[in-house]
Amino acid sequence: MAKKASKKKYSFINEVYEGVLNLAEVSKNGTVKLKRTELKDLLETAFTKGAKLAAGGERVRFPVIGALVRREVKARKAGKGTNPFTGETVDVKARPASKKPRWSFPKSLKDTFADKKNW
Numbered sequence: 826m827a828k829k830a831s832k833k834k835y836s837f838i839n840e841v842y843e844g845v846l847n848l849a850e851v852s853k854n855g856t857v858k859l860k861r862t863e864l865k866d867l868l869e870t871a872f873t874k875g876a877k878l879a880a881g882g883e884r885v886r887f888p889v890i891g892a893l894v895r896r897e898v899k900a901r902k903a904g905k906g907t908n909p910f911t912g913e914t915v916d917v918k919a920r921p922a923s924k925k926p927r928w929s930f931p932k933s934l935k936d937t938f939a940d941k942k943n944w
Contacts, residue, residue: 840871896927
């Protein structure tokens with residue numbers, strides 16, 4: 826009986842860690858050198874890869890700042906609506922089904938923004 830190949834989940838931290846290990850150079854006196862532009866490119870590449878995987882349906886977590894996931898938006902039929910300010914009847918256009926990104930923030934970040942001491 827053949828085992829199914831388990832798909833490894835994307836890890837932003839592992840992606841950045843491995844990239845830094847590949848880019849870092851150690852000098853003779855033991856200091857680690859890393860070019861700013863290379864680090865910037867590495868972070869952009871890791872975020873872009875995560876965004877592409879999220880567009881494909883996987884939930885991608887970015888430490889401290891949140892998670893990105895694809896959300897299915899249902900189709901909407903055309904119809905009539907009322908402008909709440911004027912009371913005038915307006916036509917509402919039909920909308921096809923689509924897939925949109927959804928960002929969710931961790932509780933710790935929400936609490937930081939809710940705490941008035943941080944304002």
